[in-house]
Amino acid sequence: MTSGGIGRWFSAWTAGVVLALSGGAAMANPEPDQLNMTKGAAEWSPYGMHMVALWVCVVIGIVVFGAMFVAMFRFRKSRGAVAEKWTHSTKLEIVWTVIPVIILIFLAKLATGGLTSFADTTGSEMTIKVTGYQWKWRYDYVEYKGKPVDRVGFMSKLEETSDRTRQLKSNLDPDKIQVDGYKTYLLDVDKPLVVPVGVKIRFIIVGGDVIHSWWVPALGWKMDAIPGIANSAWTNLKEPGVYRGQCAELCGQDHGFMPIVVKAVPKAEFEQWLATQEDEAKVQKAAQTAQATPVTAPQG
Amino acid sequence: MAHDATHDHHDHHGAPQGFFQRWVMSTNHKDIGTLYLVFALLMFFIGGAFAMVIRAELFKPGMQLVQPYFFNEMTTMHALVMIFGAIMPSFVGLANWMIPLMVGAPDMALPRMNNLSFWIMPFAFTLLLSTLFMPGGGPAGGWTMYPPLSLQGESIAYVVFAVHLMGISSIMGAINIIATILNMRAPGMDLLKMPVFVWSWLITAFLLIAVMPVLAGAVTMLLTDKYFHTNFFNAAGGGDPVLYQHIFWFFGHPEVYIMILPAFGIISEIIPTFARKPIFGYKAMVFAIASIAFLSFIVWAHHMFAVGLPMGAEIFFMYATMLIAVPTGVKVFNWVSTMWGGSMTFETPMLFSIAFVILFTIGGFSGLMLALAPADFQYHDTYFVVAHFHYVLVTGAAFSIMAAAYYWLPKWSGNMYSETWGKIHFWSSVISVNVLFFPQHFLGLAGMPRRIPDYNVAFANFNMISSIGGFWFGASQLIFLGVIVHCVYFSKKKAADRSWEGAKGLEWTVPSPAPHHTFDVPPVIHDDELAHGHTDH
Numbered sequence: 001m002t003s004g005g006i007g008r009w010f011s012a013w014t015a016g017v018v019l020a021l022s023g024g025a026a027m028a029n030p031e032p033d034q035l036n037m038t039k040g041a042a043e044w045s046p047y048g049m050h051m052v053a054l055w056v057c058v059v060i061g062i063v064v065f066g067a068m069f070v071a072m073f074r075f076r077k078s079r080g081a082v083a084e085k086w087t088h089s090t091k092l093e094i095v096w097t098v099i100p101v102i103i104l105i106f107l108a109k110l111a112t113g114g115l116t117s118f119a120d121t122t123g124s125e126m127t128i129k130v131t132g133y134q135w136k137w138r139y140d141y142v143e144y145k146g147k148p149v150d151r152v153g154f155m156s157k158l159e160e161t162s163d164r165t166r167q168l169k170s171n172l173d174p175d176k177i178q179v180d181g182y183k184t185y186l187l188d189v190d191k192p193l194v195v196p197v198g199v200k201i202r203f204i205i206v207g208g209d210v211i212h213s214w215w216v217p218a219l220g221w222k223m224d225a226i227p228g229i230a231n232s233a234w235t236n237l238k239e240p241g242v243y244r245g246q247c248a249e250l251c252g253q254d255h256g257f258m259p260i261v262v263k264a265v266p267k268a269e270f271e272q273w274l275a276t277q278e279d280e281a282k283v284q285k286a287a288q289t290a291q292a293t294p295v296t297a298p299q300g
Numbered sequence: 301m302a303h304d305a306t307h308d309h310h311d312h313h314g315a316p317q318g319f320f321q322r323w324v325m326s327t328n329h330k331d332i333g334t335l336y337l338v339f340a341l342l343m344f345f346i347g348g349a350f351a352m353v354i355r356a357e358l359f360k361p362g363m364q365l366v367q368p369y370f371f372n373e374m375t376t377m378h379a380l381v382m383i384f385g386a387i388m389p390s391f392v393g394l395a396n397w398m399i400p401l402m403v404g405a406p407d408m409a410l411p412r413m414n415n416l417s418f419w420i421m422p423f424a425f426t427l428l429l430s431t432l433f434m435p436g437g438g439p440a441g442g443w444t445m446y447p448p449l450s451l452q453g454e455s456i457a458y459v460v461f462a463v464h465l466m467g468i469s470s471i472m473g474a475i476n477i478i479a480t481i482l483n484m485r486a487p488g489m490d491l492l493k494m495p496v497f498v499w500s501w502l503i504t505a506f507l508l509i510a511v512m513p514v515l516a517g518a519v520t521m522l523l524t525d526k527y528f529h530t531n532f533f534n535a536a537g538g539g540d541p542v543l544y545q546h547i548f549w550f551f552g553h554p555e556v557y558i559m560i561l562p563a564f565g566i567i568s569e570i571i572p573t574f575a576r577k578p579i580f581g582y583k584a585m586v587f588a589i590a591s592i593a594f595l596s597f598i599v600w601a602h603h604m605f606a607v608g609l610p611m612g613a614e615i616f617f618m619y620a621t622m623l624i625a626v627p628t629g630v631k632v633f634n635w636v637s638t639m640w641g642g643s644m645t646f647e648t649p650m651l652f653s654i655a656f657v658i659l660f661t662i663g664g665f666s667g668l669m670l671a672l673a674p675a676d677f678q679y680h681d682t683y684f685v686v687a688h689f690h691y692v693l694v695t696g697a698a699f700s701i702m703a704a705a706y707y708w709l710p711k712w713s714g715n716m717y718s719e720t721w722g723k724i725h726f727w728s729s730v731i732s733v734n735v736l737f738f739p740q741h742f743l744g745l746a747g748m749p750r751r752i753p754d755y756n757v758a759f760a761n762f763n764m765i766s767s768i769g770g771f772w773f774g775a776s777q778l779i780f781l782g783v784i785v786h787c788v789y790f791s792k793k794k795a796a797d798r799s800w801e802g803a804k805g806l807e808w809t810v811p812s813p814a815p816h817h818t819f820d821v822p823p824v825i826h827d828d829e830l831a832h833g834h835t836d837h
Contacts, residue, residue, distance in 0.1 A: 029747075029758075030746045030747040030748070030756055030758040030759065031746070031758055032757070032758045032760070032761065033742075033761055033762070034742065034745070034746035034747075034758065035742045035745065035746070036742075036745050036746075037678055037745040037746075038746075038747070046672075046674040046675040046677060046678055049672060049674055049675050050669065050672075050675045050678070053668065053669045053672055053675060054669065056668075057665035057666075057668060057669065060665070061661070061662070061665060064632060064633070064636060064661065065658055065661075067636050067640070068636050068639065068654070068657065068658065071636065071639040071640045071641075071642070071644075072639065072644060072646075072654070075575070075639065075640065075641060075642045075643060075644050076643075076644050076645070077576070077643045077644060077645045078645070081642070081643045081644070082643055083575065083576040083577040083641070083642050083643040083802075084577060084641035084642070085577075085578075086641065087577075087578045087579065087580055087581070087582065088580065088581055089580075089581075089637075092633075092637070093581055093584055093630070096629065096630065096633045097626060097629075097630060100625060100626050100629045101626060104622045104623070104625060104626070107622065107668075107672060108618070108619055108622055110672075111618060111672040111673060111674055111675070112615060112618075114672075114673075114674030114675075115611055115614055115615060115618070115673050115674050116611070118674055118677070119611040165362065166362065166363055166754055167363065168363045168364075168365075168366075168367055169363070169364065170362070170363070172362075173362075174361040174362050174756075174757050175361075175757055183756065183757045183758065184756075185361060185756050185757050186754060186755065186756050187756045205608075207541075209448065210448045210449040210452070211446060211448070211449065211541060213606060213680075213681060215681075215749070217678065217747040220677065220678065221606075221674075221677035221678065222606050222677055222678070222680060222681070223606060223608060223677075224606050224607045224608060226535075226541055226542060226607065226608070227448060227535040227536070227541060228535020228536070228539075228540065228541065229535070229540075229541075229542065229608065231607075231608035232608075245747070246749055246752075247749070248606075248680070248681040248682070248749045249446075249606075249681055250372070250441065250442045250446075250449065250750075250751045251449060252372075252440075252441075252449060252452065253367070253368040253369040253372060253440070254368060255368075255372070255751060255752060256368065256749075256751075256752030256753050256754050256755070257368075257754075
């Protein structure tokens with residue numbers, strides 16, 4: 001596959017560059033042979049800045065490496081080149097100190113804007129608490145549209161087929177694990193995080209045992225889940241869809257096996273889902289109280 | 301009388317005959333330099349073997365070879381062995397061999413300490429590597445040893461003591477280098493006439509002295525947290541896991557430059573030699589190294605953009621990090637300008653140096669991208685970062701060490717290596733290393749986290765390409781070993797004292813191989829012999 005792979009690479013590269021230039025469709029989840037960062041599915045995305053930085057580097061690279069290759073061709077001893085004596089040029093040195101500074105100021109301005117908007121969690125209409133455990137995530141819905149959510153929370157861990165397949169020498173085929181045509185090996189969970197689209201969601205992210213990092217590329221960021229520290233971040237998803245990610249901070253033996261799935265649904269559908277969850281929680285609580293009553297009643 | 305005494309001295313002090321006397325009891329900078337280099341080469345192959353395990357497991361999706369925990373041991377040990385066992389000792393070995401020769405000193409300033417600082421290393425690494433054979437296994441929390449995860453491991457005490465030993469060794473080595481450079485230069489070898497390699501090591505040695513104790517402090521706190529009920533990093537006891545990261549990276553970022561500044565020095569020696577033209581902007585080169593060293597102390601939190609720092613801190617560390625691009629850019633531009641107008645030939649050391657300039661710069665570009673905090677929220681802890689630091693450490697630091705080995709082997713061994721096989725080694729390495737690491741940029745951008753033993757099938761093709769490049773690069777290094785062994789023991793081609801036509805500097809005025817003792821009498825320095833004899837430019 002190597003030579004074919006490398007050939008495919010270059011055609012894919014070209015396609016990728018064209019896509020990047022034309023602002024082509026974004027892939028939200030990892031795709032085979034994907035070359036570039038996803039544009040994401042959220043209001044905030046570092047994609048634009050990434051592309052600017054990439055092109056700045058490419059242009060500087062072409063100039064510097066181009067000069068090097070010209071030098072290597074022109075100033076070869078085998079072509080009869082005789083070494084010159086100069087060792088210094090104040091003018092040139094000022095030029096190549098000042099120009100990078102200007103480029104950096106431009107990049108810094110761009111990045112500062114990105115940071116400022118990322119840090120601003122005000123105006124969120126929903127709060128979800130994310131807790132990282134070895135090796136699963138817990139999601140607790142704290143508040144929605146200013147109202148506290150009543151006991152809606154659950155664990156979310158690697159779904160069973162992937163878990164069986166990933167065992168050492170299982171001889172099961174990872175390619176066979178698919179959901180709606182997408183190969184979800186190690187990127188699917190038993191119970192996804194359900195969120196509404198078009199709502200600014202604030203995440204409170206903490207670690208339950210060791211440090212984890214909550215990362216869904218389509219959201220545009222990752223944030224560490226650290227014991228004893230409550231980190232916050234926000235997203236506002238534009239389109240319904242299933243967005244996949246995984247833990248990004250080494251957290252022990254099953255670090256590679258704690259995926260994240262965010263299922264974004266229209267607001268009405270979400271509100272219905274949330275109501276069902278709250279009802280279930282109520283029923284569960286009632287059942288617990290009922291269970292508890294026979295024990296306590298005789299004493300009371 | 302002085303002359304007579306020295307002469308006498310010279311006659312009776314060849315290399316000691318017995319193996320034990322010569323190598324274990326050595327106080328000779330050349331022999332200790334050789335020990336460091338041989339040790340580093342051994343560690344390079346051990347660390348490389350760990351990398352082969354990693355690339356083999358990642359060859360295709362699914363777990364085929366090792367358990368996830370063992371995979372984590374491999375990533376952790378690969379990093380520790382390569383950083384502390386291969387890259388750093390080889391730079392110290394080069395310093396030992398070359399600094400006294402370059403500044404016209406008879407030996408290192410503190411020869412007995414020199415012996416001690418080398419002989420600590422084998423013990424440190426025996427301690428570290430022995431953990432792999434223990435019931436609880438080796439360290440598996442990453443080379444950064446972040447708590448609380450690292451405290452779950454049972455081998456933390458071994459790792460901490462090993463790190464302490466490496467730290468002591470490094471600090472002693474650094475003291476020795478500073479003492480040698482500041483006190484033992486031959487008369488007339490002014491600071492601003494020193495080779496750039498010597499300058500780069502002088503600055504690096506100060507970095508080492510400044511930060512190795514910080515690392516020792518951080519890991520000692522891990523030790524007391526684990527065994528003596530302290531709570532430095534335990535949130536439940538009022539501690540803070542992020543505190544460790546601040547302390548670690550306050551060491552860790554200068555450490556990154558400890559592994560690249562001597563490389564800058566080496567490249568600044570080799571390119572002028574094979575371009576037959578003095579280095580462009582000597583003072584700017586020295587000043588750039590010093591600026592980078594200074595900046596390295598105020599950028600540590602760019603390793604921590606995703607830990608949830610306050611925005612002001614993110615902005616400060618982002619700006620400071622971006623600033624490093626300026627002196628680094630100056631260095632790259634100056635290397636290119638040194639080539640411009642030269643009369644170039646392309647022997648193996650030059651090939652490795654040119655590859656260094658290009659590929660290290662590619663690592664610098666991805667470094668600039670990583671410096672942009674908002675973009676780093678995506679890049680952080682992905683294969684994009686893995687690609688970045690392997691470009692600066694493998695095609696940067698390791699390539700510079702290979703360049704140095706080819707450049708100075710004739711001086712060390714008295715024989716020329718096989719240019720044909722050197723070039724085969726170069727081309728095989730430079731192609732395979734790009735097959736190995738370039739696709740990792742794509743993997744990271746597409747969403748593959750680092751330090752995972754298995755992955756989604758979307759990442760399959762590039763991982764397979766990367767693994768093939770990895771095996772190929774690993775195999776290529778056997779050629780390197782072969783070239784060295786051939787050169788030292790079998791080569792029939794004797795090296796001239798000035799082994800390279802364009803080579804300047806005091807090390808080329810002594811015979812090849814360099815005799816056991818050199819510069820018993822300080823050399824009379826002729827500015828024309830030095831690469832930077834005339835300080836007016």
